[in-house]
Amino acid sequence: MSEKLHTAQCLKGQTRNCIYPWTDVEIQDNGDIRPCCARKACCHLTNASLAKILNGDEMRKLRSSLLSGNLDHTCMNCRLQPFRSKKRPHREGEGVEARSRRATGLRCG
Numbered sequence: 001m002s003e004k005l006h007t008a009q010c011l012k013g014q015t016r017n018c019i020y021p022w023t024d025v026e027i028q029d030n031g032d033i034r035p036c037c038a039r040k041a042c043c044h045l046t047n048a049s050l051a052k053i054l055n056g057d058e059m060r061k062l063r064s065s066l067l068s069g070n071l072d073h074t075c076m077n078c079r080l081q082p083f084r085s086k087k088r089p090h091r092e093g094e095g096v097e098a099r100s101r102r103a104t105g106l107r108c109g
């Protein structure tokens with residue numbers, strides 16, 4: 001799917017239906033920390049404790065952007081999570097990941 005199409009699908013009042021920055025983190029064998037498998041490493045474990053990283057500015061900024069719909073390039077063009085209205089809270093029972101994976105053929109982990 002083209003980048004242009006993904007961008008065009010994000011209408012005003014929408015955001016990604018994503019809770020990864022609240023529920024998951026990837027710790028790679030070299031110590032790099034990634035908020036999800038679609039993003040580059042944001043920190044390294046030798047620089048700070050995991051608790052400090054999870055509560056640090058970068059992770060807070062990412063969570064805030066998902067709540068506000070002010071998405072950066074990576075979230076805007078993410079192929080893992082669909083868009084949803086900002087007014088409707090995320091609901092886990094919707095099978096978001098399964099739908100996304102079926103649609104894109106991608107999976108985390």
Ligand code: SF4
Nearest residue numbers: 016018036038075078
């Ligand atoms: S890139 Fe995708 S999976 Fe990662 S935080 Fe953004 S919306 Fe969620």
